[in-house]
Amino acid sequence: MWNLLREHHAQVADRRFESLVDADRAAAFSAQAGDMLLDYAKTNIDTYGRAMLIDLLDQTGVAAKRDAMFAGAPINETEGRAVLHTALRNLDGGPVMVDGKDVMPDVRATLARMESFAADVRKGRFVGQGGAITDVVNIGIGGSDLGPAMATLALAPYHDGPRCHFVSNVDPADIAGVLRGCDPATTLVIVASKTFTTIETMTNARTALAWMGGTVRDPAAQFVALSTAADKTAEFGIDPERVFGFADWVGGRYSMWGPIGLSLMMAIGPDAFRAFLRGAQAMDVHFKSADWLENLPALLALVGIWHNQICGYATRAVLPYDNNLSRLPAYLQQLEMESNGKGVSIDGDALAVPSGPVVWGEPGTNGQHAFYQLIHQGTRVVPCEFLVAARGHEDDLHHQHQLLVANCLAQSEALMRGRGLDAARAKLAGRFKDAELERQARHRVFAGNRPSVTIAYPQLTPFALGQIIALYEHRVFVEGVVLGINSYDQWGVELGKELATALQPVIEGATGTDGKDGSTAALVGYLRRNGV
Numbered sequence: 001m002w003n004l005l006r007e008h009h010a011q012v013a014d015r016r017f018e019s020l021v022d023a024d025r026a027a028a029f030s031a032q033a034g035d036m037l038l039d040y041a042k043t044n045i046d047t048y049g050r051a052m053l054i055d056l057l058d059q060t061g062v063a064a065k066r067d068a069m070f071a072g073a074p075i076n077e078t079e080g081r082a083v084l085h086t087a088l089r090n091l092d093g094g095p096v097m098v099d100g101k102d103v104m105p106d107v108r109a110t111l112a113r114m115e116s117f118a119a120d121v122r123k124g125r126f127v128g129q130g131g132a133i134t135d136v137v138n139i140g141i142g143g144s145d146l147g148p149a150m151a152t153l154a155l156a157p158y159h160d161g162p163r164c165h166f167v168s169n170v171d172p173a174d175i176a177g178v179l180r181g182c183d184p185a186t187t188l189v190i191v192a193s194k195t196f197t198t199i200e201t202m203t204n205a206r207t208a209l210a211w212m213g214g215t216v217r218d219p220a221a222q223f224v225a226l227s228t229a230a231d232k233t234a235e236f237g238i239d240p241e242r243v244f245g246f247a248d249w250v251g252g253r254y255s256m257w258g259p260i261g262l263s264l265m266m267a268i269g270p271d272a273f274r275a276f277l278r279g280a281q282a283m284d285v286h287f288k289s290a291d292w293l294e295n296l297p298a299l300l301a302l303v304g305i306w307h308n309q310i311c312g313y314a315t316r317a318v319l320p321y322d323n324n325l326s327r328l329p330a331y332l333q334q335l336e337m338e339s340n341g342k343g344v345s346i347d348g349d350a351l352a353v354p355s356g357p358v359v360w361g362e363p364g365t366n367g368q369h370a371f372y373q374l375i376h377q378g379t380r381v382v383p384c385e386f387l388v389a390a391r392g393h394e395d396d397l398h399h400q401h402q403l404l405v406a407n408c409l410a411q412s413e414a415l416m417r418g419r420g421l422d423a424a425r426a427k428l429a430g431r432f433k434d435a436e437l438e439r440q441a442r443h444r445v446f447a448g449n450r451p452s453v454t455i456a457y458p459q460l461t462p463f464a465l466g467q468i469i470a471l472y473e474h475r476v477f478v479e480g481v482v483l484g485i486n487s488y489d490q491w492g493v494e495l496g497k498e499l500a501t502a503l504q505p506v507i508e509g510a511t512g513t514d515g516k517d518g519s520t521a522a523l524v525g526y527l528r529r530n531g532v
Contacts, residue, residue: 001052001059002352002353004054009044009311016195016448017044017416021041026041028041029041029043031290031294033471034286035457036296036318036464036467036468037454039453039454040300042416043306043383043451044311044449045303050302053264056302056305062493065481066478066481069084070288071081071096071097071307072098075486075488076486077490078491079347079488083249083254083450085223085254085255085473086249086280087104087107087255088205089280089284089470090104091277091281091353100250110244110258113244114259115273118262118265118273122161128187129217129218130183130184130216133188134162134182134187134410135164135165135182135187136263137178137179137188137189137208137362138164138190138268139167139175139190139204140166140167140260141168141169141198142169142253142338143252143253143254143260143334144192144193144198144201144255146233148192148256148260148263148264149259150327150330151256151465152214152264152267153326154327154460155267155268155462155465157460158268158269158462160268161168161268161269162266162267164263164267166178166263168201169200170203175204175208179208184212184214184219184222185254187212188224189212189222189223191236193229194227194228194246196516197229205223209223220236220237220239223238224244225238225243225244226246226259227245231242238254239358240459244258246258251488256469261273264307268462275461275466276465278466279461279468280469280470282468283470283474287470287474297470297474298474298478298479300453300471300472301475301477304357304475304479305479307357308356309353313382314354315382315383316359316383316385317383317384318360319363319384319386319408320361320363320386320388321388321408322357322363322460326362328358328361328468329359329361329362329517332359332361333359333360334470336492340355340476340480341356343355345485351485353483356479361385364404364407365404375415375474376415377445383452384415384451385455386412387456388404388405388452389457390457390458390459393459409454411452412452414448415450415452416448417448418446418448418450419444419445419446419448421441425441428441455471507524508530513525
């Protein structure tokens with residue numbers, strides 16, 4: 001099927017797909033899940049190509065693998081684990097079995113504990129040693145930071161709890177900048193590390209403990225752990241009542257639906273957090289039940305496969321026209337690139353096709369004045385994914401939101417239409433003549449024929465955010481199954497960690513650079529001479 005798809009692409013690659021986009025195509029090449037719309041009409045995928053892409057889903061057994069995932073089968077084959085972040089938002093579903101045990105009672109009990117503790121903090125029943133909690137500092141990294149940090153910013157209009165801050169980088173500037181604005185006596189620190197050994201997280205946690213200890217009598221009393229390592233959290237001094245664990249079938253980058261989302265729950269409250277879970281659950285139900293032609297995660301995945309593996313476009317830009325989603329591109333970088341940035345199949349064989357694309361982006365309209373120049377006139381095609389809400393949260397500035405929406409739709413239209421040389425000449429005819437007219441006109445030519453999809457929703461509510469994140473999670477799953485890889489391990493991050501651990505005593509001067517390559521040894525020497 002890969003070869004057939006490439007042959008078809010070769011036949012249609014030079015086609016102006018603008019000619020395809022009439023009212024009928026707009027209806028046929030879009031789909032909805034509830035009130036969320038996915039429009040992929042502005043791509044070069046036609047009915048024949050889409051049929052072959054859907055055949056690819058069937059040939060690679062996506063439906064069976066999907067059902068196995070939801071049923072608790074160990075589809076993370078390299079680690080022998082189930083993949084069940086979906087269970088964390090299974091608010092209305094039945095049992096979910098792992099190794100013969102229903103995991104839902106534990107999931108519901110943990111959620112209830114989170115809700116009770118969050119309510120106590122928000123209502124002033126749990127207090128710091130200086131009074132009611134005013135600030136929450138979440139210390140984590142990767143999935144223990146990117147998810148809750150992104151979601152907390154995304155749902156800023158719903159904040160009615162303590163101020164929430166996020167620390168992830170081991171660079172001391174990160175934690176120093178956050179703690180500088182907090183009062184130790186009224187700050188709650190959440191340490192998010194499943195193993196309670198993540199070096200960056202634990203380094204920052206000890207820094208926060210020392211900072212708090214300079215003011216309060218019992219600093220550990222204002223710490224919470226999101227971890228399964230009860231022995232290590234106890235050694236740190238955290239009361240078991242403030243330890244929230246989660247199972248090994250929850251991957252880090254898929255974990256904000258459970259305890260890792262505690263900071264978000266603190267900010268928006270348990271009811272809004274449940275609405276967030278329900279949005280994700282609604283997308284789960286849609287993914288499990290909708291036909292492929294109406295299935296948003298499957299369609300979004302197929303568009304990605306067409307652009308990356310078939311057309312050879314190595315990157316995709318995520319462009320939310322929703323400023324509260326400004327951290328979404330960074331979140332999706334981890335979700336997609338850590339999941340599908342693999343070089344071998346589940347069987348250990350080299351991949352026959354490219355793996356996942358480079359994911360990047362910024363919110364509109366900021367990006368329009370930064371990198372859109374390359375997207376419109378650069379020599380490489382960058383497929384774009386626009387996200388836009390019909391309504392903002394600032395009712396008195398609705399006219400300004402309408403301008404934002406106009407910019408979003410104009411960008412996707414401009415990418416598709418472009419501007420030819422004749423049109424550029426006509427635009428400049430009154431200003432330039434002859435050779436100068438020709439030269440100036442060429443600078444104003446836009447190739448067009450550049451693909452995009454648009455995800456639209458009524459408003460960025462907790463429910464809608466849950467839909468969006470679950471949509472992208474399932475998109476990653478579908479692409480991974482089609483490529484034949486395991487989307488749920490991340491061995492690629494291990495080597496750097498190992499080498500960093502070995503290098504620390506070298507940097508500190510406790511050991512020499514014997515065995516290091518010449519470049520690394522020279523860099524160590526320079527940094528030592530300059531005060532590292």
